[in-house]
Amino acid sequence: MIETSDENTPFTPVTVLGLGPMGRALAAAFLKARHPVTVWNRTPGKAGDLLDRGAVAADSVQDAVEAGEVIIACLIDYDAVRATLEPSQAGWENRRLVNLTSGEPAQARQMSLWASSHGIDYLDGAILTPAPAIGTPSATVLFSGARDVYESAQETMAAMGGTAVHLGDEPGRAAAYEVALLDIFATSVNGIVHAFALASAEGIEPERFATFATQIGGLLPEMITRFARQIQTGRYPGDRSTIASAASGITHIINTATIHGIDVGMLTAAKGIIDQAVGDGYGPEGLARLTTVLHRAGRP
Structure with a gap:
């Protein structure tokens, strides 16, 4: 069981790429935990009340990447993640890409190789609960990828609430x-x-x-x-x-x-x-x- 951030927890700038129902729920949870949140969506106007609650809308993916230290991708599929990030491969120093997009184990492994080839610290994840559970004790999220990347993002990801499990270094394990x-x-x-x-x-x-x-x-x-x-x-x-x-x-x-x-x-x-x-x-x-x-x- 993990706790959400308290007053003694450093507040990490977080970027959320993709504002479908799950992306909006993730952004809301990070805002509630008092992390600075930047959001981006291919189609404008999907932020709902997130901007009123303190989120900042980025004009481009590059701006969104540069605004965060933990970059959350929650898009329709892995192809969309690749297409979104391909033009924005600069500015990843001291940043982690956490991909919470649903997909297949082979796609997760390929995405990890792509990220590594571009010098991007990568963590794959699978959300096992519906959007309304995000930020609550009933949320369950699985992660796979390099342990040091997981540990560097673990405190920030605690804002998602509930239970987080790191399944090991093999990047396709969460998707499996x-x-x-x-x-x-x-x-x-x-x-x-x-x-x-x-x-x-x-x-x-x-x-x-x-x-x-x-x-x-x-x-x-x-x-x-x-x-x-x-x-x-x-x-x-x-x-x-x-x-x-x-x-x-x-x-x-x-x-x-x-x-x-x-x-x-x-x-x-x-x-x-x-x-x-x-x-x-x-x-x-x-x-x-x-x-x-x-x-x-x-x-x-």
Whole structure:
């Protein structure tokens, strides 16, 4: 857990590049912690009330870089970060670039190499909480990159609130965590809306269905912890559920959804992995075993 700046904390000039909802939330948090804040956005007029609260709008990216000691990039993607910073490679002495843009691990590594080639101290980060949580105890931010760069910016970044975790020197690690966690979210949302579509097609009222669906969701935290332990040890006991039983269950879902004309693309892909696992002799084992099957299926 980290605390926001108090009266004994030096107030570092911060620049925020990008004023989408998250960028504005970041700028507001740094202002609240009494850091001097400069903001820049490609499209003018996105600062909202930040200027009334003390932020300064830079006329150019170069001016924005020169105004801050910690430069926060929070743009649409890594290509936008590169395109924004390419014309402004001077004036980076004693400054750190903290990239909080969502992206892929390979992009983070490439961005780190680009920054290093231009003499820019670089830290990559992933924000795991929505914009309203920034500056509150519920915020969670992951960082990866050189430890000395992280430590030099750590006190300033405390203004984001909540929990900050440095995952190591490998610059793509924070993005790797983010995409893996987004994998859970994306496939879970797909499962939820697909289940509601199937339930509705069978005449089940959404609110009544939700009562039971939330109980299914409550099983997931323990399952995630158990799967992690099994994957770590390489042992996949089928004492609770087996891959063979999953093959039967997913077949019932696909057949029922198909009758109602509901798309089964994701379910069919999942069944393909399950069938492969059964064919490999893993039918009596637990569902966490599917992780190793997926690894092998993804290799060329």
